[in-house]
Amino acid sequence: MTNGMKKWMVGVLTGALAFSLTACSGGGSTGTSSNGGNGNGGAAEEKKLVIYTARDKNVVDAVIPKFKEKNPGYDVQVLTMGAQQILERVRGEKANPQADFWWGGTQSALMTAANEGLLEAVKPSFADKVPAQYKDAEGRWYGEMLLPEVIMYNSDALKKEDVPKDWDDLLDPKYKGKILIRGVLASGTMRTIYSSMIYRQDPKDPAKGYEWLKKLDANTKEYTQDPTNLYLKMARQEGVLSLWNLQDILIQKEKQKQPFDFAVPSSGVPILVDGVGVVKGAKHKESAMKFYEFLFEESLRVELAENLFQIPTRNDISKDKMPNWYKNLDLKPMNIDWAVMAEKEKEWMQYWDENIKGKGAK
Template identity: 65%
Template sequence: MKKSNSTLKKWMRGVFASSLALTVAACSGGGQSEQTKPADNSGNQPAPSGGDAKPAEPEGDQKIIVYTARDKNIFEIVLPKFKEKYPNIEVETLEMGAQQILERVRAEKANPQADFWWGGTQSALSTAADEGLLEAYKPTFADKIPDLYKDPQDRWYGEMLLPEVIMYNSEALKPEEAPQDWDELVDPKFKDKIVIRNVLQSGTMRTIYSAMIYRQGPDTPEKGYEWLKKLDANTKEYTQDPTNLYLKLDRQEGVISLWNLQDVLIQSKQNNHPYDFIYPKSGAPILVDGVGLVKGAKNAEAAKKFYEFLFSPEIAAQLAKERYQFPSRTDISKDDLPDFMKNLDLKPLELDWSVMAQKEKEWMQHWDENIKGKGKK
């Protein structure tokens, strides 16, 4: 259901302006192995039917299998701390893209091999929930996650938020010289100053472009197509991957792009690229990266422990500081967050994500066949 912009704006501002703070294309990684063996079934608790009770303490040595779309630089923070708290629970991860996780969990429905799904868009997780692939579980922190970022039947919860923003080379442009909102991107003064990651291959870019169509009116995509034609006219190049995008921006072969905020911060603060961002005045598409328990998991009780630990304020605050993650929990103390998060108002664009999911393929195919590279003609 579409949320009113005023309600969301009020919630977002309250999170960052008060003592509470908010910390979601899916990320992908290289698989650790070709096949994950099923977890040992001896001594495991039976799969739960849901509910909000505190998870039972697993007895004896346990192993949980985690299918994840998160990056190793997240594991190196989370997994050692979890092992420290729960030395009898081993966590085995198998890395793949969120879409691959959906396909694998779907294929294993009759005999689940995974216990926990870590890292997926609201679209992928909602699809899995609708197909009966995720177990209902109401965690202890359920009331700390806004309704917009969790499943109403408790089958998945958003762990972090991924706002999509305007990125620019801070050595080439002053903040006031960069586009301040989406419509400024199509101003002729920015002609040949924009470089874009190849849209069809990027969940981030597909989301941004679909949002640009939606905001012009989802029932009349022609208006959105016209807007994208103007953006194409200002776009100097579409790069094959993020590495080439960064190279072009570093060389100032283009000085403006569109990207997710977390990665902009990682590239600038950790990797020393000369990047900064503008949070669009009218709001930004905000993706959710979430988690869920696999239905029929063989190690469900141990997986619940991991679930609760992953969302703990301690871990959420550390990932915010060290990995620039925006946590979905609204009860993280402002004092525990990095400075750039404390006063940033994550104003969302008013979008109907179900409509976006239904129309994305059609819209992006039209863009690819009729708009890409044709704006300058």
């Protein structure tokens, strides 16, 4: 074959290949334009959603399939960790966000995240149905549900009359070695409870609260790694008392048939606002907003109250639609300035970890 013939054949093949690639790219061009020309994979990219959650597996398993059923084709990735761990991870990923939606965070953690510019300001359709005290003024987070913090106990091991009636009763020497506490620093729930114990003594003089926590530490047998270990050890009666949120206690009692019950401290309980938000710079913000709207639908809120004991923040849901356990609930909120709690929590918990944990008078 002559050199001229070789050049002619290469030219024909190159032209054919170029024509083929141009023809095949037609669908991609249409997809890009229909998606606002973002050039990041078109509509398929928008149907991805990455969620960081502190929610119990029972909640995730109840909600995500319903969302995917209502929104076919969505690739939903859920990473579960403690609320405080979510804050630290979102903070560490600020320059290149990996999550789209933060599902389950304490009021203090979300306020901190908002102040650090980690959350997107949005106004979903339900915004006006959430009272001002349960949301960020700029719409960077909204409270999804309320979590009363109470005293948890093993009902096989303790009679109701033998359970502490108030927070201070937990310091009684008769409970020494009977208290189990979920690892505090990684848990938004526990950080809130412990910070509340300092606050209720005197928010201007944390030394009084530190002394209280030192006495509680003296009665604490173990700080468990996570909720699963807490439940396991409580069920085995390795410890028979704890401090925990009402919702998870009821889930374990009613759904998992664990021998757990709760006592509402007579002086009042911290009622934690557990919220959600869109991560600033989320790669799939449209998907995150779709999940936001779904999560606050009235029918889902009522269903989650009925099946998973959640107390919704929405103020437009008729009490008649809510389950009996909710109607019969009698709670006295502890008077807390949550802005002060958000400001002081890190300092207080660091001091507790370095100076009190495991060092109470034995």
